[in-house]
Amino acid sequence: MIACENITKTYKTGDAQTDVLKGISFEIKKGEFVAIIGPSGSGKSTLMHILGTLDRPTSGKYFLNGQDMLKLSDNELAGIRSQKIGFVFQSFNLLPRASVLRNVMLPLVYDNNVKKEKREEKAAQALLSAGLDEDKWHHLSSQLSGGQMQRVAIARALVNNPDLILADEPTGNLDSKTGDIVLDAFCRLNKDFGHTIILITHERYVAEHADRIIEMKDGLIVADEASSKTNLLKEK
Numbered sequence: 001m002i003a004c005e006n007i008t009k010t011y012k013t014g015d016a017q018t019d020v021l022k023g024i025s026f027e028i029k030k031g032e033f034v035a036i037i038g039p040s041g042s043g044k045s046t047l048m049h050i051l052g053t054l055d056r057p058t059s060g061k062y063f064l065n066g067q068d069m070l071k072l073s074d075n076e077l078a079g080i081r082s083q084k085i086g087f088v089f090q091s092f093n094l095l096p097r098a099s100v101l102r103n104v105m106l107p108l109v110y111d112n113n114v115k116k117e118k119r120e121e122k123a124a125q126a127l128l129s130a131g132l133d134e135d136k137w138h139h140l141s142s143q144l145s146g147g148q149m150q151r152v153a154i155a156r157a158l159v160n161n162p163d164l165i166l167a168d169e170p171t172g173n174l175d176s177k178t179g180d181i182v183l184d185a186f187c188r189l190n191k192d193f194g195h196t197i198i199l200i201t202h203e204r205y206v207a208e209h210a211d212r213i214i215e216m217k218d219g220l221i222v223a224d225e226a227s228s229k230t231n232l233l234k235e236k
Ligand SMILES: Nc1ncnc2c1ncn2[C@@H]1O[C@H](COP(=O)(O)OP(=O)(O)OP(=O)(O)O)[C@@H](O)[C@H]1O
Pocket: 011, 012, 013, 018, 020, 038, 039, 040, 041, 042, 043, 044, 045, 046, 047, 202
């Protein structure tokens, strides 16, 4: 589903040049749950922006569902993003003065193919998948706890039924107990609903919730292995 070949990214600021990604190659199959781990500054978010087509690499190749992403125009990429990719960020990015349901319906508002009644139905479905109880759906998003906000953000990422979910430090602003609830939501989306998930984190504990862990250091992949969870399952 995803194929990256020798992706590099170089930023130029004035005379200085920073090589942030120095040749990244990997493939991810449909239905995989992959964590990308690495220390601060190793290039994880830069890579996620490229995978999410929010940014273009300096060189290399990127195929999503067999389609060459680097040959597409910015407009075509915007279309791919709205239809095929769901984003979850550390800082939930919800509209505070809008209800939970409205926040989740938002990505559908621009889609003329989805009728108004259908929007609410899809939002409800996504909220159930993300594990947020129905008694919260008419609250303002600002009235929720951090863990609940992140589940709304996950539901918003799901509502278009994307091929790929990209999450950058989704538990970064949560205490460990709330983080666990959000991680469980990702695990369920992968196991029960078959969503392909890439989760970015700098914490080994968080990464171990995935099936496979890609480790980055200084803009390079230094390891790409099954998680301990997967290894334990294999031994059983
Ligand atoms: N627009 C930019 N211009 C110049 N340098 C940048 C830009 N964006 C990122 N960088 C640099 O690229 C490097 C990698 O940044 P990136 O955000 O990908 O790291 P990260 O692994 O996500 O770190 P963190 O765990 O702290 O989020 C950093 O050294 C950063 O300063």
